[in-house]
Amino acid sequence: MSKVALITGITGQDGSFLAEFLLEKGYEVHGIIRRSSSFNTFRIEHLYIDELLRDMHSIKKITLHYGDMTDSTNLIRLIKEIEPDEIYNLAAMSHVKVSFEVPEYTADTDGMGTLRLLEAVRFLGFEKKTKIYQASTSELFGKVQEVPQSEKTPFYPRSPYAVAKLYGFWITKNYRESYNMFAVNGILFNHESERRGETFVTRKITLAVARIKKGTQEKLYLGNLNAKRDWGYAKDYVECMWLILQHHTPEDFVIATGEMHSVREFTTLAFKEADIDLIWQGRGIEEKGIDKKSGKILVEVDQKYFRPAEVEQLLGNPEKARNLLGWNPIRTSFEQLVSIMVKSDINLVEREERIRREFD
């Protein structure tokens, strides 16, 4: 009998990689998707299009269900039907800056949503059957109290998103301690990929680099170039989610590379990957990234991308995961990550251009 997994947020970056990973492991995978006026399943299309093939070869098994983290009866009904061995709670309003615009919705989805899920499992009497992974975040550390940050570092959230996730973290731990549930937090530092949402800084940069290279965009506007992050590759990180649930005791883990780079460094490297050498001139809001060869200004700073409260730097200490889970923190290096993303976006822009020309 194959194990059954339920993934909330299956249409997101991590959900799509995790679904692939679990299918490879022979799991029967269920995912919750939201009703949307336009397609939101492009990251997992290749998995459920295989449904016909799956029946022929009886290998892959993925089933999608409509639902929402704000709807507790829906969650109860789905969990009752699916009877999952493992739940991965990845659904969230995950954009830090946007959370300042929609704080109440963020609290409802990211904070209360986690409670609804835990409570559904408890209400159905699945405490002993169903393990729960909660997608916690390095944003919990926010205004950092020590460097690098580990499982023992105190939290200081700096956005409505991080405060909502703080509730998610503690309620997961509380249900573990109160009801003896296998409910655990993966405190994941930033992880990126060619499937990253286009408004997160790394993807915004790599897509702009590809468009500038191909001549379909003039400039890239960014916010805080000095912000530093511990950036890993999402495909490597989903394995950790699974490993955390396979560990013999329910424990929380920090997942990070242990390396930190600035937004400016990421930008310079991304342009370099497209054979454009950037030089930086000016300071603060006046800073500009200039093409060394042509002298053209390619990057400017725009105040609108700054946050009301910023997390200046995050650097994780992945020692516990390395020692207890056998996790190799840097499977894909920073340079490889930037290269994967730029190459993928150059291919994407070329494809878009070909299609546009065909229909012109």
Ligand code: NDP
């Ligand atoms: P994405 O933003 O790419 O995906 C978020 C997913 O949540 C999407 O499938 C989205 O659906 C779904 N979702 C949003 N709101 C709701 C709701 N109300 N009900 C049901 N589903 C909803 O995030 P990532 O894949 O990058 O991240 C996965 C999780 O990990 C998130 O919880 C995030 O906060 C957390 N995290 C991410 C890190 C990272 O660096 N990527 C680091 C640490 C934590 P739709 O497609 O319809 O919008």
Ligand code: GDR
């Ligand atoms: P983050 O990711 O806030 O760390 O949250 P994001 O890529 O949005 O920002 C990283 C840093 O870059 C700075 N920045 C910009 N950010 C964006 N989005 N757009 C810009 O133009 C820009 N210019 C500079 C930001 O100020 C910030 O300091 C991500 C999300 O995936 C969360 O869900 C997750 O919990 C954390 O990572 C870990």
